[in-house]
Amino acid sequence: MSLYQWNGDVLTEWKALQDKLDNGKREWETFMHTGKAMAGSSLAPEILSSWRRCKDRGLNPYDDNMIVLSQRQLDQRLKQNEALIETIRPILQETAGSILDSGYRIDLYDKDLYLIGRFGRKLKEGDSERREIVLGESHNEKDAGTNATNLAALLERPISLMAYEHYRTALHSLTCVSAPIMGADGKLMAVITVEGYIWPLHKHTMALLISLKESIEYRFANHRMEGAESFSHLLNANLIELIEHPIIIADQGGKIIMANRAAYDTVLEGWEHVIGFSCENIWGNRSPVYDVIKTKKPMLNQRLISGSTKYNASIRPLVGSDGKLRGVMIEAKEIRGKHTKQGGKDGLKAHYTFENISGESCEIKQVIRLAKETAGMDNNILITGESGTGKELFAQSIHNASLYADGPFVVVNCSAIPGTLLESELFGYEGGAFTGARKEGGVGKFELAVGGTIFLDEINSMSLDMQVKILRVIQNKSIMKVGGNEEIPVNVRIIAATNTDLWKMVREGQFREDLYYRINVISIMIPPLRDRTGDVEILVKDLLAKISSRLKQEIKIETAAVELLKAYTWPGNVRELENVLEQSWVIARTANKERITKEEVLSYRGLTESTKGVPQEGEAAVEMKSKQKNRTVGDAEKALILKTLHEKNWNIQATAKALGIARNTLYRKIKRYEIERNQ
Template identity: 35%
Template sequence: MAVKSIDLQTVLDSVYNGIVACDTDGRIILINESAARVAGQPKDKLMGARVDQVFPNTGLLEIIRTGENRPHQRLNFQGRLLLSNRSPIRNADGELVGAIGVFQDNSELESMTHAFKEEKKVAEELQDIIESSYDGMWITDGQGYTLHVNSAYERISGMKKEEVLGKHMQELVDKGYFSDSVTLHVLEKKERVTMMHEIRKTGKRALITGNPIFDENGEIVRVVTNVRDITELLNLKQDLEDKAKQAARYQNELAQLRSKSIYDDIVVESPQMRHIFDLATWVGQVDSTVLILGESGVGKEVVTQIVVRSSERRDEPFIKVNCGAIPENLLESELFGYEKGSFTGADKKGKPGMFELAHKGTILLDEVAEIPLNLQVKLLRAIQEQEIIRVGGTKPLKLDVRIIAATNRDLDELVRTGQFREDLFYRLNVIPITVPPLRERREDIPALIELFLCKYNEKYRLNKTLAPETVERLVSYDWPGNVRELQNIVERMVVLSRDDEVGPDALPLQLKSVGKTDADFHVDVSGVVPLKDALFEVEKKLVVKALQKYGTTRRAAEALGVDQSTVVRKYQRIRELEAGM
């Protein structure tokens, strides 16, 4: 079968990747169109030029010095990040006669178009170049018969060239050498074809690109297939994805640790508060709008602080606005500011509003349900467009503000009755966080008591303790005013009680009758004991009495207002301590 010869340079110019070769003096002896295009100079002007002057940091001179292959080398050239395979060129006697570099623009890697378009060797120099390539190369004629396979392909595939030379690609597919052939697809479609392929014999993953070479009549005379082993690249990609997931997990854990270290005064004993703490910490890492719901005094502002301190905006302004405490006729100017001369009594220079002051940071709109309907439209625009217009102004001001809203009212009901805009509600209710009342998380009460007792002892330079019966009454109370009411009562007892141990007589009237129906339920402690010990005794009495009365941990947990697992855990600890004694 006659083989049509073509010019070496024509073959090289058909190669998609850049190819440049130099002699042992570092002068360019061969360069293709792709490499000349990257260099930004005509090809004929580059022949004979110093390779390190055309391509600084090319590394080909190092190849000549060491005689070693340098695959997968990164090279920054004129703002382009090139991935280069560099190899020595040796003649038939093994003598080093030069070096060759094959490179690709790494930005085009995703298009998977790094194949060589090559023709059969027409000269020994071209044979050396093909054999020096680190990528595998498979060349067929226009009918699909194999003309050449380089040694790199043998390495990647585990096959010997003697097995396939002269054979048609369809024959090799039929015999099971390949499950598919990119060459056959190229011959059928008459265009470049790229496919992923797993090589059966070695188990390697390869990116295979077949390129047709056309004659002057538009007929395919050669198909040059480039085979790149991307097993390591795919493994690296998977490693990067795994590390990205791990980094996200570490970021969340770090945010939680940061919040816990900042807020030593946060109580998260109950499962409900643990969940809220974790959620607020996680949400803090994004800029979504947060709506915090709950009765008055449950600690909505504390949750807001967790969100803010967990965010990237933690060092930026944090502006708190109590929308219910500002007169309606002043609320608009307070929120959005005003221009000079906007109204009688206005500052002559104008004044920035709370939203402007919160630029780059966070704004808390407490009691957001109290904003009148006419201002809700303007607030909706501020949220949607991230821009405001001052009172008396005409120019929109672009802002970057994270919005947190809070209310103790039922917004669903207000929307149904027309007192709150539905579109604004949906804009605010992106991430709702509902803080349960204190009566639904009684596990937090002993820890809160200890927290407030320490706080006011330190503030007033006292050393008060609470009698166990006092703690029992506090735990049993329903707390309509929630945490705020508990804090106020603890402070009142610390300040007004003249005894070092605050007994139940110091309790407000509404708490004195709490728990009296169980007259046999009280704790006897002789003298002053550490508060933690007293709290343990209270928990012990409550847990044991509930189990005796209701018979099961589930019913006892319902009566105590805690999870069943909490009752089981605490009862197990009680038994362990008693067994130890």
């Protein structure tokens, strides 16, 4: 068998390969020099995220020395993994024999990503372009940088990397395809990697690796399963054909072993030979099937998506007379008609999509591309950026473009909740768990977010104790309520956000390194407004349209005012720009103007200070400076409210409507500005 991919025209394909390598080299060199992806980058988000983590760690990309276990450490590790190696060896040896002439080999890494087995051809003498990977070598990201073995373990799915997609130059001569081997408990057991010299891989190489992964996982499942024949009679194939709803039976490792015709016609449509495949292949690694396997407890009303069709599934454990889990039964029903979002019932929904993100700069387009690609994945995400850059806007957009879009979107501002209350807020509590607790207990944010996304804003503010609990939720995909003793499975995607340097906090001991890697599987870095070339004018237009819609008034702005806004550095980013526009309109209305002028914009202190020393022209400029000294935004707002109150004969409802604010907001402002009728 050949692993090379040639379609006939060797020269054309060689040129395409060379172009890909040249582009990859430019991508790599640009990032190493600037710490950023190059303009128009096509780099996958999971690779870019890994590069960023490596750079944050200070890993030297030019260091060819790899971390290798001592012989004593290697012997201990080989002994610990003896059963694993002996179970996998026959499969890998057989496969390695079939690809002997391809120049590729198969490597086996343990759960800590140390090489514990090699199968296939070794390097020939004089092959100076490649380096021999030795037993005991670490391919953990912190040691080896970005590589397929580590990413497969982190993402819990097969992945391929070629040449310059690797972080370290030591791996630039390699093409690698890796797949994780997962146990029945959903935890990583090992990683297998097909590795060879830079060359166009055959299109079936990934399929080969997935097949190996499935064979190995199935072999381990069979070794664990006792009384397999009795289980096969537990649910006779003829019996499930009598059930009109789709029925699927999986063993205790999550491998499908039986399905009725109704399932093949609906949920498994397009999967003609599904027997032996894992539920992960069909529904992803967050499938509730694995929660049932883990807890041995049924889960009802679970959402499964097959293609574009949504199903409501009941998943029940199948337990033998000896009390041991034999497998699970999945009964699915298609969700027909208009589907009411779970989030919509409780107001827990995301309102924004990528269409709501304004900007045409290369910087923001690059971030949007990465975010869109990330939305289709199943991994946790970390969004970073200065305050006011729009982190929640991106989080909502990602949610609405993901498979979790029909589920709730739950926001938790970690810095706004006292540390003593955060645990019960996130996980809920049992009745009587603490003084003041409700008798019936409380539901936490993670339970509210089941089937959807939980957005942990300002996660950097969490205490170390709380970080341990979040890490446990991510690892076990379950929570335990305060005062409770029962694990509750939660199928939730986590999007976290921070405006601080998390890796710096890791180095200073303020943030756990293991949690950092768990939430930072994919990172989205939103650029500050000052770095978004040409976007200010577009944002001004879109933000004024938004404010106009809310106030039900057409708001215009003169060109000179826009030019001033474009020249400012915006330390508060988009949020600051929106505040300036709104405040400027309040002042303009007070002066009975029909549009925002340069004068109103300069009433904002930040802009005033940024223009100090800039020559002004004419009497209008002198008058403008005089007004700036005597008027603050608060004075202008007070004057506008007072004027409107008199116009509406102090009718609070009519005044609030005219101002475009809520009645309660108007009452607060009247109290704040000490406004009275006789003024």
